[in-house]
Amino acid sequence: AQSVTQLDSHVSVSEGTPVLLRCNYSSSYSPSLFWYVQHPNKGLQLLLKYTSAATLVKGINGFEAEFKKSETSFHLTKPSAHMSDAAEYFCVVSEKSSASKIIFGSGTRLSIRP
Amino acid sequence: GAVVSQHPSRVICKSGTSVKIECRSLDFQATTMFWYRQFPKKSLMLMATSNEGSKATYEQGVEKDKFLINHASLTLSTLTVTSAHPEDSSFYICSARDVGTDQETQYFGPGTRLLVL
Numbered sequence: 001a002q003s004v005t006q007l008d009s010h011v012s013v014s015e016g017t018p019v020l021l022r023c024n025y026s027s028s029y030s031p032s033l034f035w036y037v038q039h040p041n042k043g044l045q046l047l048l049k050y051t052s053a054a055t056l057v058k059g060i061n062g063f064e065a066e067f068k069k070s071e072t073s074f075h076l077t078k079p080s081a082h083m084s085d086a087a088e089y090f091c092v093v094s095e096k097s098s099a100s101k102i103i104f105g106s107g108t109r110l111s112i113r114p
Numbered sequence: 115g116a117v118v119s120q121h122p123s124r125v126i127c128k129s130g131t132s133v134k135i136e137c138r139s140l141d142f143q144a145t146t147m148f149w150y151r152q153f154p155k156k157s158l159m160l161m162a163t164s165n166e167g168s169k170a171t172y173e174q175g176v177e178k179d180k181f182l183i184n185h186a187s188l189t190l191s192t193l194t195v196t197s198a199h200p201e202d203s204s205f206y207i208c209s210a211r212d213v214g215t216d217q218e219t220q221y222f223g224p225g226t227r228l229l230v231l
Contacts, residue, residue, distance in 0.1 A: 049218075
């Protein structure tokens with residue numbers, strides 16, 4: 001069975017400082033992992049995905065995430081936060097099957113202080 | 115690429131009426147689309163999986179007669195909320211997979227805000 005845990009419901013950082021959003025997963029098989037961002041009253045935008053290629057995945061808007069199998073983690077990072085990064089972030093796990101559903105984390109709200 | 119649209123973006127209706135929401139994949143074909151519901155400050159809850167040319171698969175606890183799903187073409191799925199009531203007010207989001215290039219990634223629409231008075 002799959003599950004995903006986002007360890008922080010809310011993260012607040014100052015503009016220009018690093019961002020770390022934590023995600024741990026559980027999967028019976030080799031998972032695919034995704035990070036999506038949702039701005040208020042908007043749909044979800046794909047930031048990046050891991051599908052068993054390189055363990056360090058680079059995404060859009062300067063975000064990246066590292067797949068660590070030994071720690072069952074897929075934390076999202078960005079070196080320098082921007083005000084426009086303020087949004088809700090979802091970590092998602094999917095098992096490699098065309099018929100598989102995806103499982104969402106509970107989300108982390110990222111706030112950026114001026 | 116991989117753009118999904120939803121229409122309408124926002125709808126207000128009276129209790130007892132039915133509302134149809136459209137989900138379209140604009141630049142790819144989607145044999146499978148998904149419908150989610152999102153409550154305020156909550157994560158997405160999968161309602162049903164919509165398969166082109168066949169019946170939708172509903173998640174446990176989702177009334178199939180209440181939330182009618184039709185996936186008549188490879189680019190269009192519709193969700194009809196029948197006899198809507200105030201408790202059906204929510205943010206509905208669809209997603210689609212581009213099975214031609216990537217069988218795993220879901221691309222999401224912008225969502226539809228439904229308010230039932």
